[in-house]
Amino acid sequence: MELDLVFLGTSASMPTARRAPAAILLRRGGERLLFDCAEGTQRQLQRSAAGLPEIEEIFLTHLHADHVLGLPGMLKTFALRGREAPDLMVYGPRGVRDLFAHLKPFLGRLPYRLAIVELAPGDLLERGDYRIEAFAVDHGANSVGYALVEAERPGRFDVAAADALGVPPGPERGILQAGDPVTLADGTVVTPDEVLGPARPGRRIAITGDTAPAPSVIQAAYRADLLVHEATFGGEDKERARETLHATATEAAQVAKLAEVKLLALTHISPRYAGPELAREARATFAEVVVPRDFDLIEVPYSERGAPRLVKRGGAAAARSAYDAGAMTRMVQVATAGDVTEAEELQELLRNAGIEAELEADDDEDGLRVLVPESSLEAAEDAIEALSEPDDLIAEP
Numbered sequence: 061m062e063l064d065l066v067f068l069g070t071s072a073s074m075p076t077a078r079r080a081p082a083a084i085l086l087r088r089g090g091e092r093l094l095f096d097c098a099e100g101t102q103r104q105l106q107r108s109a110a111g112l113p114e115i116e117e118i119f120l121t122h123l124h125a126d127h128v129l130g131l132p133g134m135l136k137t138f139a140l141r142g143r144e145a146p147d148l149m150v151y152g153p154r155g156v157r158d159l160f161a162h163l164k165p166f167l168g169r170l171p172y173r174l175a176i177v178e179l180a181p182g183d184l185l186e187r188g189d190y191r192i193e194a195f196a197v198d199h200g201a202n203s204v205g206y207a208l209v210e211a212e213r214p215g216r217f218d219v220a221a222a223d224a225l226g227v228p229p230g231p232e233r234g235i236l237q238a239g240d241p242v243t244l245a246d247g248t249v250v251t252p253d254e255v256l257g258p259a260r261p262g263r264r265i266a267i268t269g270d271t272a273p274a275p276s277v278i279q280a281a282y283r284a285d286l287l288v289h290e291a292t293f294g295g296e297d298k299e300r301a302r303e304t305l306h307a308t309a310t311e312a313a314q315v316a317k318l319a320e321v322k323l324l325a326l327t328h329i330s331p332r333y334a335g336p337e338l339a340r341e342a343r344a345t346f347a348e349v350v351v352p353r354d355f356d357l358i359e360v361p362y363s364e365r366g367a368p369r370l371v372k373r374g375g376a377a378a379a380r381s382a383y384d385a386g387a388m389t390r391m392v393q394v395a396t397a398g399d400v401t402e403a404e405e406l407q408e409l410l411r412n413a414g415i416e417a418e419l420e421a422d423d424d425e426d427g428l429r430v431l432v433p434e435s436s437l438e439a440a441e442d443a444i445e446a447l448s449e450p451d452d453l454i455a456e457p
């Protein structure tokens with residue numbers, strides 16, 4: 061079953077030109093679970109490969125504005141679209157009912173049923189082949205993280221063993237695969253362990269929301285395939301991280317190391333950071349680190365099919381593209397510039413990096429789209445990001 065996370069918003073506290081505030085869409089098979097819903101989340105969804113589906117479940121980590129302000133607008137949009145079903149469940153820590161009492165004047169009457177469920181650390185939501193666990197984090201009293209934990213899967217069916225035991229092809233094999241014994245025509249009983257390999261592990265994903273480094277997170281994320289941990293700050297802001305109950309990139313990496321996770325994704329990046337410098341800092345402690353940008357996606361396959369991996373812009377709606385009629389090189393957007401001067405600066409910067417960029421008016425937004433050949437997209441992103449690193453912008457005194 062497919063499982064991935066689309067990073068819709070990766071900024072802390074406020075939106076920036078490049079990052080929206082917190083929201084992650086987890087897709088598992090046909091299910092769509094939204095974790096946090098900051099300002100602008102519905103538009104981020106519209107701009108994503110997922111579109112804005114009739115989300116049925118929203119999980120709030122806590123009630124700070126940079127995690128919930130997108131709710132009233134999105135819930136109204138569902139109403140304006142005439143949604144009567146399905147019901148919408150909103151899960152969150154203690155206080156989420158109060159929040160909705162305050163939102164009532166904005167929401168008015170909704171044509172669909174809205175249910176609010178308060179969860180405490182340790183609460184479990186069982187749902188067939190997986191469960192959601194709310195776990196404790198260190199970000200004030202009313203905050204939780206969420207872990208998605210899949211049940212073990214039955215082992216592989218050993219056809220040779222079944223043949224040797226005389227199990228005929230047909231429904232008997234299905235029964236054994238499902239974990240029940242069968243009685244053959246000659247009265248022999250065959251049990252599942254005779255024809256099934258060892259049970260195969262399910263996947264575990266932990267999403268912290270905001271938190272200072274915490275033992276409870278290590279426990280919840282223990283041997284997880286993916287830990288999505290906040291890293292609001294870099295090491296030089298450690299004091300500030302303590303005061304505000306946030307984590308530095310190094311601290312998040314220490315948690316990931318102790319939890320022995322396969323991949324650490326850092327998010328909730330303070331606007332004073334670009335991202336790569338936090339990745340570098342974290343990698344000194346824990347090697348498998350990514351810092352997703354908005355619309356990046358992380359695929360989490362079953363362990364026998366490989367490690368979780370970041371797909372840059374994998375969650376973006378098919379890039380709005382222009383075609384170079386001569387070469388038919390697909391041009392994709394790498395940035396939006398606020399005005400012509402900024403656009404030309406970016407074009408110049410990219411030319412210095414050996415990339416020929418094109419500019420195109422953006423009809424939806426004021427500004428210009430900067431387009432590059434798809435094959436140069438990654439190099440162009442890196443060039444632009446290097447430019448936006450604070451070290452390059454602030455002159456030494």
Ligand SMILES: [Zn+2]
Binds near residue numbers: 072073124127270328
């Ligand atoms: Zn926050």
Ligand SMILES: [Zn+2]
Binds near residue numbers: 124270
């Ligand atoms: Zn917060």
